Amino acid sequence: MESVYDHLVTVLQDKFEADADEIRPEATLASLELDSLAVVELYVTLQEHWGVALEEDDAAAEMALHKLAQTVAAQLSAAGAATDSGAPQ
Template structure:
């Protein structure tokens, strides 16, 4: 998995007390029992860490989806940067 996935997993364990055994790329935020406030907090943490604002994240979003969204936004920003 990507560094972004690892970053997300790290924050779920350290900031939200999620059991590392429950974390997998396919795990959804609902399966990890994150409520809407926790979801918003996670989005802010990840934005602070990556500079990318998460869009379309909801309880059914998987950790892999989050990592892909951030990685895609980073790639778009890199491609759009002047050379």
């Protein structure tokens, strides 16, 4: 099963053309130059892929990638589909 973090990286590279060299667990969505509309689009993409509901309050450009992966993984776990965020610590 693909980890949440790995899927997040794939989406950032494929859909948002984020620079692979800039994608690190501690990078924020803002540091990857995603504006507020792109952040919302990313959240919708993740919700559709994983089938989880993400809170609007979680859609922050200042959120680090590893925290976003953990948030999605927590939602999956709460929904009964236990998984590891896969984000390097």
